[in-house]
Amino acid sequence: MSTLLRYTLMLASTGLAFAGSALAGKSDPPQPRCVESLSELPLLKAHIKGERSAKSLPFARNARCLRFSDGHEEPVMVYAVTLPSPVQITVEVDNRRKTILAARIEALDEHRELVAAYPFDAFTRRGGHYSLTLFGNDPDRPIRYLLVRIDGEAIGRTDTRMVSSMAFFPLPGGSYNHSYESRLISEMGDTGWIEVEQSALTEE
Amino acid sequence: MLLKRILLLCVIVSLNACVSLPQKAFNKGAHDIKTIEVLPMANTEAQVSYPHPGLNFGLIGATVALAELNAKGNTLQKQLDAAQFDQYESFRVSFDKAMTERGYTLIWSDPVAAGKKDKTKRGAWNLRKSAQATDRADAQLDVNLVFYGYAASGAGKNSPYRPTISLAAQLFDASGKKKLFSDVVMYHNMGGIGSKAITIEPDPAFSYPKFDDVEAAGASVADGLDAAIRASAEAMARQL
Numbered sequence: 001m002s003t004l005l006r007y008t009l010m011l012a013s014t015g016l017a018f019a020g021s022a023l024a025g026k027s028d029p030p031q032p033r034c035v036e037s038l039s040e041l042p043l044l045k046a047h048i049k050g051e052r053s054a055k056s057l058p059f060a061r062n063a064r065c066l067r068f069s070d071g072h073e074e075p076v077m078v079y080a081v082t083l084p085s086p087v088q089i090t091v092e093v094d095n096r097r098k099t100i101l102a103a104r105i106e107a108l109d110e111h112r113e114l115v116a117a118y119p120f121d122a123f124t125r126r127g128g129h130y131s132l133t134l135f136g137n138d139p140d141r142p143i144r145y146l147l148v149r150i151d152g153e154a155i156g157r158t159d160t161r162m163v164s165s166m167a168f169f170p171l172p173g174g175s176y177n178h179s180y181e182s183r184l185i186s187e188m189g190d191t192g193w194i195e196v197e198q199s200a201l202t203e204e
Numbered sequence: 205m206l207l208k209r210i211l212l213l214c215v216i217v218s219l220n221a222c223v224s225l226p227q228k229a230f231n232k233g234a235h236d237i238k239t240i241e242v243l244p245m246a247n248t249e250a251q252v253s254y255p256h257p258g259l260n261f262g263l264i265g266a267t268v269a270l271a272e273l274n275a276k277g278n279t280l281q282k283q284l285d286a287a288q289f290d291q292y293e294s295f296r297v298s299f300d301k302a303m304t305e306r307g308y309t310l311i312w313s314d315p316v317a318a319g320k321k322d323k324t325k326r327g328a329w330n331l332r333k334s335a336q337a338t339d340r341a342d343a344q345l346d347v348n349l350v351f352y353g354y355a356a357s358g359a360g361k362n363s364p365y366r367p368t369i370s371l372a373a374q375l376f377d378a379s380g381k382k383k384l385f386s387d388v389v390m391y392h393n394m395g396g397i398g399s400k401a402i403t404i405e406p407d408p409a410f411s412y413p414k415f416d417d418v419e420a421a422g423a424s425v426a427d428g429l430d431a432a433i434r435a436s437a438e439a440m441a442r443q444l
Contacts, residue, residue: 086234124443127399133229162366162405164255164357164394179255181357181364201231 034065034073038112038147041066043080046089046146049199056094056193059101059148077148079196085142086201091132093123094193095159098185101192102154105132108145115143120154120188128161128184135201150190159186225400226329226374230385230444239309240375241341245292245317246330246348250284250429252276252415253368254356276415280353280425287423291352291433292316295371298434299347302441311341329372329388335380343384347373347440350388352433354418354425357394361413366406367428368392371436375444389439391432402443404435 035041041064047054063075081089093101105118116134123130136143165182256269284291296316303310318324325333330348338344350370357363368391375385392406393399410428412418418425 086231088229088231090229124402125404126401127393127403131400135229135231135233137231137233160405161403162357162392162394164363177255177260178257179358180360180362201234 034067036067038066038078038108038145041076041078043078043145044196046079046081046196046198048083049197054195054197056092056195058191058193059103059150060191063148074149075190077194079146079148081136081143081146081198083198083200085136085139087136087143088199088201089134089136089143089146090197090199091123091134091146091148092195092197093130094195095128095130095184095186096193098187099192100130100159100186100188101194102151102157102188102190103192103194104149104151105134106147106149107134107136107143108147109141110144112145115141120151125159146196148194148196154188155190157188159188160184161186225388226331226372226386227388227400228374228383228386230375232444235343235377235384237342238307239311239341239343240303241311241338241344242313242316243332243335243344243346244313244315244322244324245295246324246326247318247320247322248291248330248349248352250277250281250291251351251353252280252355252365252418253351253353254359254363254365257359276418277353279419283419283421283423283425284429287426289423289426289429291349291429294430294433295347295349295437298437299441302438303444306441306444308444310345329370331372331374331386335376337380338378342378344376344378344380345373346376347371349433352429354412354428355392355394364411364413365415365418366392366412367410367425367432368394368406369429369432369436370401371433371440373440385444387440387443389436391436402439404432404439407431407435 044057044062059077063077065073066076067073081087091103091105093103102120104120107115109115118132118134123132161184162181163184164179169178252273256272258265258269293316296312300310327333330350332346335344335346348371350372352369354365355368356365369389371389373385373387374383376383388401389404390399390401391404393401393403407428410431412421
């Protein structure tokens with residue numbers, strides 16, 4: 001192997017290593033100490049419909065370690081639901097970089113007790129994302145928090161979507177558009193983006 | 205008729221750019237609904253769609269494209285007639301079963317679908333613009349096939365024709381004044397990543413590289429559509 005070729009390969013591999021570490025830095029969950037109680041976790045505010053635009057958050061960067069009563073530990077996110085009942089809460093899981101967060105949602109009351117749980121199978125597949133809509137109707141036991149966990153049952157599943165892609169060929173005075181079928185294959189895992197939105201129900 | 209064809213092309217080829225999607229989640233816990241009257245479905249004939257190259261060449265090209273798509277749609281309809289396939293009955297059986305499993309009793313109109321000369325005012329998704337009051341049920345469902353047929357994502361043989369369904373629904377209360385739910389299911393959604401419709405991937409068992417293959421399949425093209433309608437009906441029922 002020539003010296004030039006060897007140097008070129010070294011540079012390329014160094015570049016890949018840097019790119020890999022940068023990606024790892026973005027997607028690997030931080031590892032602060034594990035807390036014993038939900039009340040010790042930082043609260044994320046569920047976006048209120050109509051206020052600014054909703055924001056998707058990467059689970060890996062926003063999740064914190066929670067030690068459950070049986071001793072096992074796992075990364076979770078906690079959203080605060082600030083609107084009174086009746087309220088509609090919509091959870092959307094994006095499909096980015098061929099990754100879909102296999103989320104499990106637990107609605108909690110003001111004492112952080114479970115009101116209802118929604119496995120990933122409760123989500124509805126809509127185009128490029130998955131969504132879950134739930135309602136808090138009970139004024140005596142309003143939903144105050146949303147716990148986002150990982151649904152182990154859904155991890156590793158794949159999502160294949162057939163979509164129509166388009167190629168543009170420039171022509172004098174315009175372009176020729178050629179459509180064709182293509183496939184997008186994504187995997188469900190413990191990284192990915194999630195967005196939670198709350199909206200008040202006034203007509204129910 | 206031409207406008208209707210153009211609208212259908214918009215729906216199937218570039219959904220988001222043409223019409224907004226009716227979408228209102230059903231708050232089941234806030235309503236005590238046991239019996240639902242299903243309003244007569246819109247009359248829908250089989251269609252064939254794909255991004256015809258003629259659409260690149262102005263009005264004349266579009267006219268040629270629409271004429272060809274229309275002819276192919278008529279061919280498909282004849283095949284389905286030969287198979288004695290009833291799309292409304294296929295939907296009724298599947299949807300009724302799925303809704304019964306969810307605790308509802310459905311009251312169907314007879315016949316299930318309106319005739320070709322139906323004057324009901326409908327919007328872009330074949331959904332009624334309004335509903336009348338009813339004393340036969342707790343709520344009334346307006347559910348319609350918007351697109352029903354075979355569609356391809358492109359013009360080449362690597363973009364096969366697949367069974368394609370768009371199903372839109374809206375639920376009114378008994379007074380007909382309050383809309384409780386609306387949504388759209390797309391089986392073989394070619395609308396791209398931005399679509400918010402409920403999407404179902406087509407069964408690969410029903411795939412035809414060219415329209416000649418669709419024609420050669422004869423009456424068996426009904427099997428693909430039956431599977432598509434069944435899956436779409438079940439997906440819609442899950443929202444209720």
